[in-house]
Amino acid sequence: MNAENKIIINAFTDPLCTWCWGSEPIYRKLQSHFGDNIEFRPVMGGLVEDLANFRDVKNDIGGRSMADSNRDIANHWAEAAARHGMPVDSENFNLFDDEHRSTYPQNIAYKAVQLADPGKAEIFMYNLRVASAAQARLTNLESVLIEIADESGVDIPAFLRKLRDGTAEQAFRGDLALTRHLGVHGFPTCLIKFNNQQIMLRGYRDFDTFVSIIDSLSQGAIKPIAPAQTAEALLDFMANHPKMAIAEVREAFNFATLQDAENFVVPLIENGTLQKEIAGSSYFVVKPNLAGACDLTTGDCG
Template sequence: MAVTLTQFTDPFCTWCWGAEPVLRRIQETYGDHVELAFVMGGLVDDFESFADPANGITEPADVAPHWEEATQRHGMPVDASVWYENPPQSSYPACIAYEAAEFQGTAIAHRYLRRLRQAFAAEQRNIGDREVLVELADDVGLDLEQFRAALFGDRARAAFEEDRRYMHEVGARTFPTYRVTTGDDEVQLRGSQPFERLSEVLESAAPGLDRQSPRSLRSFVEEYGPVATREVAEVYQLDDEDARRKLTDLTAAGHLEERARGTGSFWAVTAND
């Protein structure tokens, strides 16, 4: 039975960035038997009118301490200086850009969303800037003429508004929120979730859902790279120190390269490996 795991999300959300290791483990554990989907929620329309009193956020610079605290819990690299030096004013352009990418296929749109998250969270890229959004589209191989037409036209904005209507309709008010769907059956989970909870709901919704072992570490990095140390730790059930040790060994052997970013590192296959 087909099962879909939908994440209601926003490229600004640090907890959605922190969920990347769990999503990687879902992909490696269930493969094509679980379909991943993303719905853009639009976290910040405009910082001129946005406020999050619960987290003490009334202007962009207030987000930096929130990110720094969050990374201590979720373990994904962040560089919070973007909020002081080059903050975006709205998450809507990035949400609309994801919709523009999706017109070229789900798989490449997912790669683009990952690129958006990483560029913003760990590389100080202002993903409220449309030209930055185009540069990131080029990074993942999107057709730029088609992408620009969708981004600067009406289709992607309309798709984003449809996502927001759907999010409101199902009562998803927290980022991330997850929705597991099989046929007419749906289960919704609010907030960040560990792999164990998501797998419990997935396997209950689709009895007989088979688990598989993850591919080799080098193959994993080749498939998804650049990957963060925390992602490797989650997928291979290691602590961060052991994960880093295995990645360092592959780097010393010439298979990988390390890229330090913000509070952590990413790993990618070397160009000539």
């Protein structure tokens, strides 16, 4: 379907935004139910320019030392994870220090991938969120960002060129200008477009809200179609989403409970079709052949 006849979701986001991470199950459900009728276009909003000057009064984050702010953020993530169900490692979160006080490096890295290897941008963003939220990796370090790019199959020389020659930062500044121009102050925020119409949704929203907006914008022309609850359907979907949290499986395939989703994937894990990857407060299911990047020792790219 061409862009003029599909739903475009401009998703204003930041790789370190916990409720953006918590929205991933909803986005998987939108993708599994609307298929090619929907397209996500991330816009990097730059959540934290400098943690020393950052204040989130509602969640009591900021205004203290870096160590205290790390604990405040970790506590907020743990509280949010209890609601959204995505894996979070709040116990080991220690991202910020006096030298690394911003989330801008992660935003710029995404733009570098988008410019250098656009077909890998979606999986890089997902893996960047995984690394930040579920694995407590120091994703504001260039070395870690390179690792994540490699794990995502990104063209590393092209990525590094864009990361270091200023073009990725320039692209990020463009996203930042758009974010501010449209009055977006919190994440996630989604600007949903269909032809010449658009509606902005601010904050975390459930699937039914998105469906209602899509129905209104398209005047009923675009409807969700539920996927089959079969192993074949899941594996087909995972061709584009090779790693999924169990909360995402539940939403994408309409399981009534998390236990139902777990019961569904257990046989696939037991027979080796999928692998189970424990992470923080929950776990992912991963397609074995796509679970990692090239082995830098052997050169084997499975």
